[in-house]
Amino acid sequence: xxxxxxxxxxxxxxxxxxxxxxxxVANMVGAGIFTTSGLLIRDLGDPVILLxxxxxxxxxxxxxALAYGELGSAIPRAGGEYAILSxxxxxxxxxxxxxxxxxxxxxxxxxxxxxxxxxxxSRAFPVLFRIGLLPEGIEAAVLxxxxxxxxxxxxxxxxxxxxxxxxxxxxxxxxxxxxxxAALVVGGLLAGRGDWVHFAQGTPFRFDFAGAKSAGxxxxxxxxxxxxWNASAYIGSEVKNPSRNLPRSLLLGTGIVILLxxxxxxxxxxxxxPAQMSGVVAVGALAAGNLFGPSFERLLSxxxxxxxxxxxxxxxxxxxxxxxxxxxxxxxxxxxxxVHPVFGAPSKAVVLQGAISMVIAVSGSFDQILTYLGxxxxxxxxxxxxxxxxxxxxxxxxxxxxxxxxxPLIYVLTGIPILILGFxxxxxxxxxxxxxxxxxxxxxxxxxxxxxxxx
Numbered sequence: 001x002x003x004x005x006x007x008x009x010x011x012x013x014x015x016x017x018x019x020x021x022x023x024x025v026a027n028m029v030g031a032g033i034f035t036t037s038g039l040l041i042r043d044l045g046d047p048v049i050l051l052x053x054x055x056x057x058x059x060x061x062x063x064x065a066l067a068y069g070e071l072g073s074a075i076p077r078a079g080g081e082y083a084i085l086s087x088x089x090x091x092x093x094x095x096x097x098x099x100x101x102x103x104x105x106x107x108x109x110x111x112x113x114x115x116x117x118x119x120x121x122s123r124a125f126p127v128l129f130r131i132g133l134l135p136e137g138i139e140a141a142v143l144x145x146x147x148x149x150x151x152x153x154x155x156x157x158x159x160x161x162x163x164x165x166x167x168x169x170x171x172x173x174x175x176x177x178x179x180x181x182a183a184l185v186v187g188g189l190l191a192g193r194g195d196w197v198h199f200a201q202g203t204p205f206r207f208d209f210a211g212a213k214s215a216g217x218x219x220x221x222x223x224x225x226x227x228x229w230n231a232s233a234y235i236g237s238e239v240k241n242p243s244r245n246l247p248r249s250l251l252l253g254t255g256i257v258i259l260l261x262x263x264x265x266x267x268x269x270x271x272x273x274p275a276q277m278s279g280v281v282a283v284g285a286l287a288a289g290n291l292f293g294p295s296f297e298r299l300l301s302x303x304x305x306x307x308x309x310x311x312x313x314x315x316x317x318x319x320x321x322x323x324x325x326x327x328x329x330x331x332x333x334x335x336x337x338x339v340h341p342v343f344g345a346p347s348k349a350v351v352l353q354g355a356i357s358m359v360i361a362v363s364g365s366f367d368q369i370l371t372y373l374g375x376x377x378x379x380x381x382x383x384x385x386x387x388x389x390x391x392x393x394x395x396x397x398x399x400x401x402x403x404x405x406x407x408p409l410i411y412v413l414t415g416i417p418i419l420i421l422g423f424x425x426x427x428x429x430x431x432x433x434x435x436x437x438x439x440x441x442x443x444x445x446x447x448x449x450x451x452x453x454x455x
């Protein structure tokens with residue numbers, strides 16, 4: 001269908017390859033890459049292992065993107081895993097994935113991106129985080145939460161106005177962010193004051209069970225940074241020619257991000273020693289300061305803080321399409337399945353997600369949110385990727401992924417150990433993620449009972 005043609009359930013197919021690829025890139029390049037490498041080097045110790053794990057994570061994400069290209073072509077509906085699992089397995093599994101998206105899959109990444117924005121903004125303008133009403137440390141923490149909530153509110157209002165206006169904003173933010181990263185990597189490696197000897201520093205990685213647990217948690221966090229490789233599958237109802245554009249956007253977007261992430265991590269390690277990076281959240285600002293001096297650190301902190309807007313914005317586009325699709329199927333409150341008569345967007349779902357994201361931003365620390373996110377986001381894509389075998393058996397869709405069956409098997413056989421090792425390393429946040437998913441079972445039973453009564 002072309003522009004203006006109706007999509008599924010009242011949404012229109014308006015998005016082509018360029019905005020779709022931008023949405024994939026914007027979802028992936030966000031808080032994760034700009035905030036996790038310092039935390040990862042603290043646990044891993046070895047720079048070479050850190051870089052290797054980022055590349056491994058990219059390969060896993062690319063395998064997932066290949067599988068989702070075929071899934072999205074066969075099931076071009078809004079909702080991502082919710083639509084895929086409901087169609088291929090059972091509506092309850094779809095509901096569980098949508099429930100998890102409601103609390104974790106989008107609201108928590110929005111919160112993480114907003115917190116990352118506030119962290120970088122505080123390095124650029126510390127005066128904004130000190131007004132003298134509370135003790136310095138407490139006041140800075142409170143004001144970081146306030147700035148994070150303000151960023152969420154801004155983009156919630158933008159995307160409540162519809163996909164066309166929101167996509168224009170998204171395209172501008174994503175192009176600016178990719179240009180910023182490319183300029184930073186090329187300029188830093190060619191003209192910055194770094195040292196390749198940093199790659200030989202740090203502490204040797206322990207190839208034992210403790211090291212495996214650390215690597216598992218690291219890959220869980222890295223996969224959070226790569227999350228979004230399946231982004232365009234969430235807006236399948238608004239994609240023009242989905243059998244062509246949807247798989248291409250996933251592969252193009254994921255390939256671009258793998259190159260950007262590898263380049264950025266090489267730059268971080270070139271710019272700062274493992275000891276300097278260890279535990280630093282705003283690692284991009286640290287690298288810029290070492291390469292070009294304190295004044296450039298401030299400039300780059302400003303640019304990265306606003307680049308994180310792009311990721312935050314993309315998550316706010318996608319999440320409400322899941323709740324919208326669930327509501328249309330009778331698995332969520334019906335009011336969230338209505339499209340705004342003027343803006344053509346599920347505006348109530350957009351506002352609800354913004355409110356939940358602000359609650360998470362206020363209540364959680366950054367590393368807790370990362371682990372909670374990483375475990376939760378790893379569960380349902382595994383089931384969805386395995387659905388490729390069902391797609392082939394039923395001969396659904398027009399697109400056939402290259403690399404079958406190796407790509408889906410690689411994704412599944414690496415994803416399961418990552419979750420197990422991550423749980424063993426950090427059982428607290430991982431356990432909360434499991435409880436969040438388990439709570440979907442009684443919720444599904446209650447909602448279906450209510451639907452039967454109303455019918």
